[in-house]
Amino acid sequence: MTTENVQSLVLGDVEIVRLVEWSGPMVPPLDLVPESGAGVWKDNEDWLAPDHWRPDSDQAVVALQTWVLRSGGRTVVVDTGVGNGRERPGSPRFHHWQGDFPGLLARAGIRPQDVDVVVNTHIHADHVGWNTTGFDGGWEPMFPNAQYLIPAADDHYFGPANAYAKGLREDDRLIYDDSIMPVHRSGQAVLWDGAHQIDENLTLESAPGHTPGSSVLRLASGGDRAVFVGDLLHSPVQILHPSCNSCFCLDAEQAAASRRRILDRAAAERELVVPAHFGGAGAVEVRREGDGFALTRWAAYAPE
Numbered sequence: 001m002t003t004e005n006v007q008s009l010v011l012g013d014v015e016i017v018r019l020v021e022w023s024g025p026m027v028p029p030l031d032l033v034p035e036s037g038a039g040v041w042k043d044n045e046d047w048l049a050p051d052h053w054r055p056d057s058d059q060a061v062v063a064l065q066t067w068v069l070r071s072g073g074r075t076v077v078v079d080t081g082v083g084n085g086r087e088r089p090g091s092p093r094f095h096h097w098q099g100d101f102p103g104l105l106a107r108a109g110i111r112p113q114d115v116d117v118v119v120n121t122h123i124h125a126d127h128v129g130w131n132t133t134g135f136d137g138g139w140e141p142m143f144p145n146a147q148y149l150i151p152a153a154d155d156h157y158f159g160p161a162n163a164y165a166k167g168l169r170e171d172d173r174l175i176y177d178d179s180i181m182p183v184h185r186s187g188q189a190v191l192w193d194g195a196h197q198i199d200e201n202l203t204l205e206s207a208p209g210h211t212p213g214s215s216v217l218r219l220a221s222g223g224d225r226a227v228f229v230g231d232l233l234h235s236p237v238q239i240l241h242p243s244c245n246s247c248f249c250l251d252a253e254q255a256a257a258s259r260r261r262i263l264d265r266a267a268a269e270r271e272l273v274v275p276a277h278f279g280g281a282g283a284v285e286v287r288r289e290g291d292g293f294a295l296t297r298w299a300a301y302a303p304e
Contacts, residue, residue: 042055
């Protein structure tokens, strides 16, 4: 299955469906990855452009996307995008966002009621929005029969017990109230810490730093391997220079350590690295090179 916004590939016994809600230039690259320096973008322009950087406008390219895994007879949704009609005054691009996520699900043959598991790699606006949908002026779970796996550390940090990330941003309270709290009220939220096995192919692991509960999802089936890294990576330049954090990482030192650890293992085990926001093919294999890593092979999707 390959169209512009719905693509698929198979690793072992697991089908991976990529749903791209939006992709395009978003911010200047040094705003996105401040420590990277202009030189690394210019030195790698031949492959960063146009899928990851638009040199003419000096804008980094970002994708808003969801990954759906069919594994062990179950359907697993990994991160749920921005969600429509949300109040996000601190994030103008996401404020009252209108996308066609339900339409993408339908084109992929996925009905919300057939989803068994929802994974939120972390609690940020563009990863939990379609956890819920509007109903009579309120919010209810988008996936009525799903178990929602939410990192416990993020649930605490962004939740009311910590006064919504210590009250520094109004958006954090709004995100929790419309996208996380309704899942708690429905009894569908499962909080986990450290590691959590979903099935024989899929395991969640903590990788903190971007947020306190940031996590990765590992896939191992037959001889194939992949790791869904959420926001450990926003741009391929962070593969080349893993010490470089995005502007969104809450704990810079911890985020860099998690990024290097995950990339080390991905290189050693030939895991396909699947970040939340890469444009182009969206997923890539890596190898060690010097103090960092190099990109070797982008994902190839099946024909429709």
